Amino acid sequence: MREVLPPVKAIAGMCGRQTVKPECNRLSHHCLRVEVDEGELWYHTMTGSLVLLSHDEVSAGGDAHDELVARWYLVPEDYDEHKLAQQVRQTSKLLVRTKPHITSFVIFTTTDCNARCFYCYEQGRPRRTMTDEVAHDVAAYIARKCGGNDVRINWFGGEPLVNYRAIDLIVADLAALGIGVTSQMTTNGYLFTKELVQRACDTWHLNSVQVTLDGTEDTYNKTKAYVNAVGSPYKRVLDNIDLLADAGMKVNLRLNMSTHNEQDLWQLSDKLAERFSKKQKVRVYVAPLRDFTSNTSAYGANEDLLAAHSKLQGHVDELGISTQSELKSALSVNRCMADSDQSLTILPDGRLGKCEHESEERLVGSIYQDELDQEVIKAWKQTIRVPECQTCLFYPLCVRLTWCPWCAEGCTKATRDVMRQNLSRMVRNAYQS
Ligand code: SF4
């Protein structure tokens, strides 16, 4: 048996090594087995331990048995691992030092957009754009809440570049107040120009950009349906991706997949590999579209789409252009900004929220009041639990928030199948790197 990744120290400190007993013969519910040419990789989702077993060790056990028991891969038949994972999670939560300041913000410079994607979750919501006055007030609010610490901002929308003046004003005010900023942006990329990319580097401190692509030229241009587009938006966006990467920014290309563009995305991936494979800053991942609008196929209910997603992601991996998601190195105690006390979203009119996909409901306050609505904050932290959690491989890693729009279907077998495919991919990547 060969160790690929040791158990995470903090977790190992809490649960120690299991005492070896002859009755420890059942495979832990928290062990994922992934076949590779040399044998099998065994990943433990609670401890983070990853080991490689040879083909002989997999079939006969032999010398590896005692070490597999000590590392919690093998447990007694009636052992309650769910309870152990719950205890470890509770202890981990107590050990996480809560910081009193808010240092991570998602800022909607506008909810307006220059594209008209048929699947947009902002459809039907009012289009609001941040005024200069609110932008100055946003900077003042951040300064009051960050306790003098550096802040991380994700510029979001709508399309954040429709109102890049708000970005200019906020970063200028924060710089004047001596507050360090790093930022990222979720954008369609169309409105970038050479000058704006330079400004993004120099003054916005933008170091990472996520751009969504829906297909090759014809499909992309039809899907995005840009307002007042000049020439081919597809060509312009690809040129802008070059500009961003050449300026040193990380560019994550998200291929939005549904039944309408599934085949076309295979061609797009090949084209992206041809153009960007030598640019390490540009990486690609595939995401099935979620049914926020009832216009698209529902995620989790369409098994064919999930299978197609897995195949295409495999193809992107083979092309050597995929985003390498890292194996989580510890048991999860929170999910995202929505259940973190250090994060807030700021809407164009100064209202405050917890989730970047929620711009109208479940909000928690305003930059013009000091108190946040603690009841709503508490509700954002509630997690989905189903009977299957008791023996689920993912329990130590899983924090599914009841209000998260991505988890609207609760937890289904299809959801877990996708999680298994993703985790297997991360385990293989960790082994190969
Ligand atoms: S919510 Fe679903 S994925 Fe998460 S632990 Fe429970 S059964 Fe597993």
Ligand code: SF4
């Ligand atoms: S969509 Fe879900 S994962 Fe994303 S911020 Fe909202 S609650 Fe978190």
